[in-house]
Structures are given as structure tokens and as C-alpha cells.
Amino acid sequence: MIPTVPELPADVQALKERLAAFVEREVYPLEQRVAEAGRIEDARVDELRRKARAEGFSMLNMPEEAGGGALSMLGQVALEEESGKATNGLGFAVLDRGPAELWDIATPEQRERYVAPILRGEFREAWAVTEPGAGSDVSALAATAERDGDEWVLNGEKWFVTSEGEPGFYLVLAVGEGEQLLFIVPRGAPGLELARTPGFLHDPYLDHHPELVLRDCRVPDANRIPEGGGEGAREWFLVERLFIAARCCGAAARSLDLARAYALEREAFGVRIAEHQGVSFQLADSLTELLAARLLTYHAAAAFDTEPDRKVVHGKVAMAKLYASEAAGRIVDRALQVLGGRGYMTESPVARFYREVRVDRIWEGTSEIQRLIVSRGLLKRGVETYLR
Secondary structure, X not given: OOOOOXXXXXXXXXXXXXXXXXXHHHHHHHHHHHHHHOOOOHHHHHHHHHHHHHHOOOOOOOOHHHOOOOOOHHHHHHHHHHHOOOOOOOHHHHOOOOOHHHHHHOOHHHHXXXXXXXHOOOOOEEEEOOEOXXXXXXXXXXXXXXXXXXXXXXXXXXXXXXXXXXXXXXXXXXXXXXXXXXXXXXXXXXXXXXXXXXXXXXXXXXOEOOEEEEEEEEEEHHHEEOOOHHHHHHHHHHHHHHHHHHHHHHHHHHHHHHHHHHHHHOXXXXXXXXXXXXXXXXXXXHHHHHXXXXXXXXXXXXXXHHOOXXXXXXXXXXXHHHHHHHHHHHHHHHHHHHHOHHHHOOOOHHHHHHHHHHHHHOOOOOHHXXXXXXXXXXXXXXXXXXXX
């Protein structure tokens, strides 16, 4: 039986504490520089990434045979929680994760040609799944893949592609021969066009979300992931949803800590505002929701590691993402209210979190999609299945 509140191993706890200190020491000052400049400087991010690699924070999710840390999902979630305390997406440069989901389904030649350079830090990959008419509902994909000899011809549009700078290749999900197929499409492939890179509410942000157009884009059959398709994409979504929940816990914890400190310092009507119930009750609600979100997220991570029924894991991860992302929105909103005008200035981390955590209820599956997953699982398997 999965422990409701799993305990972190001593080595993971020590790594989590080291990462927390690193984020505070190296990332928080960089955040302020970004706030002042209104942009992210690539050279400084590269320096941050090098420092993080030197500290041993990179590729911890990859298996040992790939040279990674083979960290459990519970351990990864504990670290993602700390990276979530960074704004502007800078935590992604600290916990530089490898494409473990791709490693699991790629051929040996694909691993060597495309995954190995990522592990060496030469470039990163980008998943191209979402389309103008297919977001959370991946079954509505319109992109097509047609076999032509030993090649595939891809056509379609991809939106909201998560890409930090210029990726080495895109993982494109398309429909071909009656099923969903996954392809490695190198940057610069003939027929692959970067249509535009729209701005988003959370900018300046480390990741960009360009729109791609594939017009008779040809890739060799060797670039098709033989065991990928919809199942490979679903596993990627599963991991990302869990990491979103963890980062939401981190963002909420930092915001609440800042609100608490300000409430103990700021005076109004002759007393510290923390002594007014209008403030203290907001802090109490936030702490309660934060603990609930954190416990649910850690529980889902433990289920990921030990629960044999993947459908049950999907349900628990959906609950974690749903609750943590919505709770984070409420907690950050309350923190900004406690901070007042100071919290609304972009120099405040809470102001940045306010615009950043909103998307966590949308990407990698909206809150509504998570509720569908949870409700369908409940109706099919009953209550007790999800309480174990």
C-alpha cells in the first residue's frame, strides 16, 4: 500500500536542501535583474545552467544507463517543488531534465543521435503536440503523416510548443495509418516552418511557445518513434502534470512566506496587520491549502513509483495537478492582497507569480480535463481505489 504521506529518503532530503540554498543564492538575484531589465539575458541563463550542472542538479531524471541520476519520481517532485520557488521559469535552467520519456521509447540509434547530445548539454528537445483545434483533447489531432517509401510526409500546425531557445529537434505527434504516430523532426527540416512566437502573460519567461507549420515536411522512417504515438505523449503529459503540481506548491510556499513576513512587519491602525483577522485568516487558509496540495502531490509521486495500475496513477496525478494549480492561484492572490501595493509591483516575486501560476490551470491539460479524468476513474473503479 502506498503511504499517504511518503517520507523522503535522507539523500533526497539533503539534495532538496542544497537545491533550496542554490535557488536562493543564485536565482533570486537573477530574478531581480530580469525584473529591472524586462528581459532574460541568455548569457546569464547559460551561466546559471553551468553552475547547476556543476552542483549535480542536472539529468537526475535519466536512467543510470544514460548517465543520469535515476532519481525516483518522489525525489524528482521534491526537487521540482524547490525549482518552483523561482519566477520567470528560471527553475528550468537549474533542474535541467533529460527526455526520459523519449529514452524509454526510442531506438538505440535514435538515443545515440538525438538523446545523447541533450545529455551532453548541446541542445534540448521540444514537444509539438497541441494544435489549433486539439489541445487537452489529443484525440482531435488533425496533423497527418503519410508514408512515401522510406519517408513520411507530415502536414499540419502545432501551437504552444514549449521551447527554450532553439531546440535541436521537435517531437511531432501526427495521425498516420489509422493511429497516432510520433516523429523526430530536426530543426531546419525542409517543410518545417516557424510561423511565429507569440507573447504570453507570463513573459519574460525562460520558455517560449512558438507556432509551427508543417508543409509536406519529409522525415525518414528512421525518425519515427516505433513505440511512441499517443501512449508516448500520454506518459509525457503524466510526468509534466505532476511536475506542474510540485512547482505550484513551491510558488505558493514562497508567496505565503513573503506575505507572512510582511504581515508581521506592516502596521495599520496601531497594530501589525497580522493581528487583524482579515489578514490572519487569509494566511491560515493559505497554509491549510498549501499543506493539502503538497501532501496530495507527494502521494501522487509515490503512486507513480509504486502503483502498478497506470490508470490509477493517472487519476491521482490529475487530482494533484487540479488541486495544486487551483490552490496556488488562490494562495498567490491572497498573498498579493496582504502585500497590497507593494505586492503589485513587478519587483515583487508575488506579482510575478500572480501572472505565472495562472497558466498552470491550462497547460498540459486544463482543470476541466483533470476533473474528467478523476470523475471517470471514480465512476469506474470506486472511491477506495484512490484512497489507498
